[in-house]
Amino acid sequence: MDSAAKASCDAPTEIRIVDLHKSFGDKHVLNGVDLGIHAGDTVAIVGGSGCGKTVLLDHVLGQLRPDRGYVEVVDHDDPRQPLRRLDEIGELEIEHIHRHWGVVFQRNALFSGSVYDNIALWLKESRQLDDAAIAVIARRVLAMVGLRDDDAFLATDQHELSGGMAKRLAIARALAMAPMVLFYDEPTTGLDPTSAAHMHELIHATHNELLPSGGERTTIIVTHDKDLLTRLRPRTVMLHEGRVFFDGPFAEFAANTSPIVRPYFELMPVLNHGHGHGMPN
Ligand SMILES: Nc1ncnc2c1ncn2[C@@H]1O[C@H](COP(=O)(O)OP(=O)(O)OP(=O)(O)O)[C@@H](O)[C@H]1O
Ligand SMILES: [Mg+2]
Structure with a gap:
């Protein structure tokens, strides 16, 4: 079944x-x-480069301020409260909301330092945990993403990791x-087909994690x-000319014959096989 169909619209926003x-x-x-995302949704946002x-995404993460309109989100410190408008709250409150979010940035954005440092920093900032407790969490998440969880790997400098390993660390x-x-x-993007296939499974598994x-x-x-869309069959949202052009189950996106969706969809695998930026704008 499509994830879009599974996550009912009755679920809270x-x-x-x-x-x-x-x-x-x-x-x-x-x-x-305009876009509403429900708890439990898997949503893919697609569209030409640029x-x-x-x-x-940067607006949802509170890193950019809109010229008009707004984003509102659940604060999982108190999820029964009404949604919080990001433009009406301060940095500190946004930070609290972010404690319940995880972000894997386009360029990983790893911190300088070791594998352990990368996992520890946000945990130290947001939870009162000592190094022993953090090490337990670090080993668990490294194992989840298929990286080594021994002391030598925890001490490895992130600069020594391959692209695929860095991506896994960003997810961990x-x-x-x-x-x-x-x-x-x-x-x-930028991963070889085997690493990409592992990533597809990882994203699928982490969505369903208890x-x-x-x-x-x-x-x-x-x-x-x-290939990721085919694996996840997400609700698919295509941006075009600054708006949501398509919003529906992946199967409907794949079958869509509009002159905007069709050429985009047919060119989609090109990027993943390393031929550069061939996406239509
Ligand atoms: N801080 C900025 N200042 C000026 N222009 C920007 C800024 N950030 C983004 N842009 C422009 O906004 C447009 C959208 O950029 P964005 O990075 O969102 O594209 P994208 O859909 O993520 O593309 P890609 O698939 O290549 O990552 C681009 O034309 C980009 O040059
Ligand atoms: Mg981008």
């Missing part, structure tokens, strides 16, 4: 994006994006926070990877 506009100079990137996927770091919401920005809260994890993925 996790994130709501309302009439979001953003320009850089005279370049209108977001031009009225169409604004990362800019949209996100998982260490036991996030209710997990964001990935192009998790498989959470300490008992709630359902929400997964939001920006991707060009058709």
Whole structure:
């Protein structure tokens, strides 16, 4: 069954994006994006290179402020409260909300230092844990992503990791926070096909992982990877000219014959096989 069909629209709203506009100079990137994401959803955000996927994600993450419109989200410190509008709350409150989120950035954004340092930093900032407790979590999440969990690996400098290992570490770091919401920005771009296939399984498994809260994890993925979409069969949201052009189950996206969706869909595998940026804008 499609994930989109599984996550019922009756589920509570996790994130709501309302009439979001953003320009850089005279370049209108977001031009009225409306999107509601429900708890337990797996949502893939797709669209040509430069169409604004990362800019949209940055608004949800509170890293960019909209010109118009807003984003509101659940605060899992008190999930029964009404959604919190990111433009109406301060940095500190956004930080609290982020304690329940995990983010795997487009360029991993690992911190300088060791594998352990990368997993420990956010945990130290947000939880009162000592090194022994953090090491237990670190070993667990490293094993989950298929990396070694011994002391020598924990001490390895992140610069020594291959691209695929760095990506796994970025995911392990996100998982260490036991996030209710997990964001990935192009998790498989630049990986060889075997690593990409492992990543597909990992994203699938982490979506379905049992959470300490008992709630359902929400997964939001920006991707060009058709194989990933085929594996996850997510609710698929295509951005085009600054708006949501398509929003529906993956099967409907794959079968869509519009002159915007069709050429995009047919070119999708190209990027994943290392031929560079051949996506239509
Ligand atoms: N801080 C910024 N200042 C100026 N322009 C920006 C800024 N951030 C993004 N842009 C522009 O906004 C547009 C959308 O960028 P964005 O990074 O969201 O694209 P994308 O859909 O994520 O593309 P890709 O698939 O290549 O990652 C691009 O034209 C980009 O140059
Ligand atoms: Mg991007």
